[in-house]
Amino acid sequence: MIQVQYIRKEFELTKKQQKENNTSEKVAVAVNDISFECKPGRIFSLLGPNGAGKTTTLRMLAGILQPTSGSIQINEIDIQKNPNEAKKDIGFLTGSTGLYERLTANEIISYFAKLYGVSDQDFKQRKEHLYELLGMHDFQDKRIGRLSTGMKQKVSIARTMIHDPKVVIFDEPTSGLDVITAENIIKLISDCKEQGKTVIFSSHIMSEVDLLCDDLAIIHKGNIVHSSTMEEYRNAMTTSSLTAEFIKIINENN
Numbered sequence: 001m002i003q004v005q006y007i008r009k010e011f012e013l014t015k016k017q018q019k020e021n022n023t024s025e026k027v028a029v030a031v032n033d034i035s036f037e038c039k040p041g042r043i044f045s046l047l048g049p050n051g052a053g054k055t056t057t058l059r060m061l062a063g064i065l066q067p068t069s070g071s072i073q074i075n076e077i078d079i080q081k082n083p084n085e086a087k088k089d090i091g092f093l094t095g096s097t098g099l100y101e102r103l104t105a106n107e108i109i110s111y112f113a114k115l116y117g118v119s120d121q122d123f124k125q126r127k128e129h130l131y132e133l134l135g136m137h138d139f140q141d142k143r144i145g146r147l148s149t150g151m152k153q154k155v156s157i158a159r160t161m162i163h164d165p166k167v168v169i170f171d172e173p174t175s176g177l178d179v180i181t182a183e184n185i186i187k188l189i190s191d192c193k194e195q196g197k198t199v200i201f202s203s204h205i206m207s208e209v210d211l212l213c214d215d216l217a218i219i220h221k222g223n224i225v226h227s228s229t230m231e232e233y234r235n236a237m238t239t240s241s242l243t244a245e246f247i248k249i250i251n252e253n254n
């Protein structure tokens with residue numbers, strides 16, 4: 001379970017950033033007092049155009065960024081008050097996750113398994129399952145520095161899931177992956193739901209959201225401009241497609 005109450009993130013702008021953004025404001029509001037709840041056994045999607053505030057929100061949920069104000073509970077643990085306790089339950093995947101270039105995939109996965117205290121038996125089983133699902137056997141002993149972007153993304157995903165987290169936070173999980181691997185990630189996300197995990201993922205691809213999600217929030221300029229179940233979204237549509245409806249909602253809130 002993830003409970004988010006009135007979180008806000010302001011970034012202080014340097015003189016250079018003020019110039020680039022053509023503003024005299026000293027702070028930029030990336031996320032503007034938003035609230036939502038993600039329930040176990042359901043998939044929640046945070047959908048929004050570029051720069052909407054998706055990554056900033058997910059980084060706050062994962063305890064990587066401190067909110068300026070508001071509160072976040074992960075399985076009833078306050079992530080700001082007890083970050084280490086809350087993080088044990090979290091698997092966070094983001095495009096900017098750094099992987100040590102000099103280590104191999106195997107070394108990284110076993111390092112993270114040890115860090116999270118995964119038993120040898122669980123480690124073997126989970127590693128095998130993830131390598132099979134993601135097609136990682138062929139490059140498991142290659143250094144990260146020699147892998148393609150998609151291969152690195154696979155290593156990041158295996159790293160995120162090796163401790164079998166109860167709460168899974170995926171920032172644009174299929175970005176940079178070929179269609180076959182993207183399909184496997186979609187399967188992995190559905191499996192998480194079957195296992196009763198709480199899943200939130202961000203996307204700007206409506207077809208991916210449609211395939212997977214139970215609950216939907218649309219974020220635009222830091223504000224949640226729509227929030228409902230996917231079924232309610234479909235039933236309330238006044239345009240000819242899910243994407244057209246998304247564009248309509250964004251335009252109404254410009």
Ligand SMILES: Nc1ncnc2c1ncn2[C@@H]1O[C@H](COP(=O)(O)OP(=O)(O)OP(=O)(O)O)[C@@H](O)[C@H]1O
Nearest residue numbers: 011028030048049050051052053054055056057204
């Ligand atoms: N460190 C920072 N300093 C200043 N502004 C920032 C910083 N990080 C993000 N922002 C701004 O906050 C806003 C939200 O950014 P964010 O990365 O959360 O968007 P996003 O929805 O994930 O976008 P995308 O789909 O393009 O990845 C943007 O206007 C961005 O320029």
